[in-house]
Amino acid sequence: xxxxxxxxxxxxxVTGSALGLGYELARQLIERGWFVTGIDFNAERQAExxxxxxxxxxxxxxxxxxxxxxxxRSVAEIAAIGHIDLLINNAGQPxxxxxxxxxxxxxxxxxxxxxxxxxxxxxxxxxxxERDLKIANVMSTAATRGNANExxxxxxxxxxxxxxxxLKAAYKGSSVKVVGVYPGGIDTDFYRESHDYVSLxxxxxxxxxxxxxxxxxxxxxxxxxxxxxxxxxERNYR
Numbered sequence: 001x002x003x004x005x006x007x008x009x010x011x012x013x014v015t016g017s018a019l020g021l022g023y024e025l026a027r028q029l030i031e032r033g034w035f036v037t038g039i040d041f042n043a044e045r046q047a048e049x050x051x052x053x054x055x056x057x058x059x060x061x062x063x064x065x066x067x068x069x070x071x072x073r074s075v076a077e078i079a080a081i082g083h084i085d086l087l088i089n090n091a092g093q094p095x096x097x098x099x100x101x102x103x104x105x106x107x108x109x110x111x112x113x114x115x116x117x118x119x120x121x122x123x124x125x126x127x128x129x130e131r132d133l134k135i136a137n138v139m140s141t142a143a144t145r146g147n148a149n150e151x152x153x154x155x156x157x158x159x160x161x162x163x164x165x166x167l168k169a170a171y172k173g174s175s176v177k178v179v180g181v182y183p184g185g186i187d188t189d190f191y192r193e194s195h196d197y198v199s200l201x202x203x204x205x206x207x208x209x210x211x212x213x214x215x216x217x218x219x220x221x222x223x224x225x226x227x228x229x230x231x232x233x234e235r236n237y238r
Contacts, residue, residue, distance in 0.1 A: 009033060009034055009035040009056070009057075010033070010034050010035065010085045010086070011034070011035050011037065011078065011081060011082050011083065011084050011085055011086075012026075012029050012034050012035070012036050012037070012084075012085060012086040012087070012088065013036075013037050013039065013075075013078060013084060013086070013087045013088065013120065013124065014026045014029070014036055014037070014038050014039065014088045014090060015039040015040075015065050015088065015089055015090050015091035015116060015120060016039070016040060016065070016090040016091030016092065017036070017038030017039060017040050017046075017049070017060070017090070018038070018040035018042040018045035018046060018049065019040075019042070019045060020190055020209050021090060021138070021183070021209045021212060021213060022038070022040070022088075022090040022091065023049075023209075024209045024210045024212070024213035025088055025090060025213045025216065025217065026038050026049075026058070027053075027213075028210075028213050028214060028217055029086075029217065030053055030057045030058060032217070032221065034057075034086075035056070035057060035058070035059075035081070036053075036057065036058050036059075037058075037059050037060075037061060037074075037078045037081075038058060038059070038060050038061070039060075039061050039063070039065055039074065039091065039120075040060070040061075040062065040091070041062065041063060041064055041065075042062075043062045046060035046061075046062050047060070059078075061074045061077075064112070064116075065091045065112065065113075065115075065116030065119070065120065066111075066112040066115040066116045066119065068119055071116075071119040071120055071123050072123055075120070075123040075124055075127050076127070078127070079127035079128070083128060083132065084124055084127060084128055084133060085132070085133065085134065086133070086134050086135075086136070086220070087120060087121065087124045087133065087134070087135045087136070088136045088138060088220075089116065089117040089120055089121065089135070089136070089137045089138060090138040091112075091113060091116050092110075092112070092113030092116075092138075092139075092140075093109050093110065093112060093113065094110070094150075094153055094190060095109050095110050095152055095153055096149050096150050096153060097149060097152075098149055099149075099151050102151065102152050106152055107152055110152050110153050110155075110156040111156055113156060113160065114156050114159050114160050114163070117137055117160055117163060118163060121135055121137075121163075121167065125176065130171075130174070130176060131174070131175045131176065132175045132176075133175070133176050133177075134176075134177045134178075134179065134220065135167065135176070135177070135178045135179070136178075136179045136181055136216070136220055137160060137163070137164045137178070137179070137180055137181065138181040138183070138216075139157050139160045139161060139164070139180065139181060139182055140153075140157050140182060140183065140184075141182050141183065141184045141232070141234065142154045142157040143157035143158055143160060143161040143180075143182055144161075144182055144232070161180060164178060164180045165180070168180075168229065177227045178229070179219075179220060179227070179228060179229060179230070179231065180229065180230045180231070181216055181230075181231045181233075182230065182231065182232045182233065183207065183212055183216075183233045184206070184207060184233060184234045184235045185206035185207065185235055206235055207233070207235045212233060215231075215233060216231060216233075219231050
């Protein structure tokens with residue numbers, strides 16, 4: 001995507017930045033003066049975002065968030081720009097099926113988010129010398145309960161919650177802050193392969209991604225001498 005420079009801006013990594021909540025998080029960070037490095041497998045959309053955002057504000061990386069070689073290479077390039085201040089692990093894919101409907105491919109699909117969360121966290125922590133970093137792991141309310149037709153999806157989200165809680169324990173009292181983010185349903189293309197389970201009408205009753213991103217960033221970027229360690233955001237039911 002070409003050479004870009006942060007020019008003294010704070011640096012954030014947002015995985016799954018091409019669409020939906022990830023895009024809104026990236027866009028609103030840029031509006032707040034951050035340099036955003038967006039990670040996504042959607043090359044066409046990344047090229048579009050590179051044209052839309054100023055060169056000094058956004059750089060896109062195209063690849064699979066669960067590909068270790070891609071993660072290592074990308075974090076090294078980002079760390080060469082400057083200290084990474086914020087990592088938002090947002091990427092993930094759903095699979096909503098009855099308990100007997102799941103196959104191995106569905107399990108692998110859901111596990112990409114967990115694997116990516118771990119790989120990006122590990123490499124960013126190492127690149128930053130395990131200091132002065134905030135990690136926000138965006139999961140789902142599916143990490144807080146079991147849902148009948150989301151057994152594998154819930155299992156991976158519970159795994160992400162376990163990883164998040166373990167990071168918090170490991171870095172307690174340090175300058176590394178870890179935040180768990182648990183949003184309910186969001187009106188995005190996330191459900192494009194699951195409209196037999198989440199109809200378009202139901203999807204459109206979910207939370208707006210731009211409003212949700214604003215609430216998340218309000219808590220993540222607070223200048224107060226405190227850390228919001230968990231952000232649970234439920235939609236208003238109609």
